[in-house]
Amino acid sequence: DVKVTQSSRYLVKRTGEKVFLECVQDMDHENMFWYRQDPGLGLRLIYFSYDVKMKEKGDIPEGYSVSREKKERFSLILESASTNQTSMYLCASSLMAESYNEQFFGPGTRLTVL
């Protein structure tokens, strides 16, 4: 079974703090993704990575950056947290394939910025 783990289930930070969200997958997947999930807005892609040290902006990258130094680990960084970044953050991974690209999700990190 694919396992995607995220470092924290709940996180509370203050405005202006630098925040790191960590994600690890154990199935040697090439692709990794960060989404935020907000009620009524579904899942919105922040960044994704298809290889070590490679990254691509998603639909809402502003205010975020990412790091992928190892294949199994993908970090989301909030350089200076703001209250509008309060959300549920989901990490996912998938194989790089010509066919279908089912994504496997972690449990999510609920971040509150005060």
Next chain:
Amino acid sequence: AQSVSQHNHHVILSEAASLELGCNYSYGGTVNLFWYVQYPGQHLQLLLKYFSGDPLVKGIKGFEAEFIKSKFSFNLRKPSVQWSDTAEYFCAVNGRGGDKIIFGKGTRLHILP
């Protein structure tokens, strides 16, 4: 650009009722289609997927979905829902050969016991 539209944001049904959740997508090429489900407090998980072949796809827990190419639709169905089907359901599309999946905004389903 790809997009996914889910018709219902919130659906309330009684147990044993039949379910159909609408999903339409916008994409010019060959697609892969997915339904994901998120039960309360749990991970987002795959319910079923369409890749190729038979357009009627069967998934876990008695769910099925039908791909109608001419209508750009991939509606989710279940003939008789249970209280345990209470969850949020997301339709998603991926252009063949691409790595990104585009998700709809989700449908919250409440089943009354």
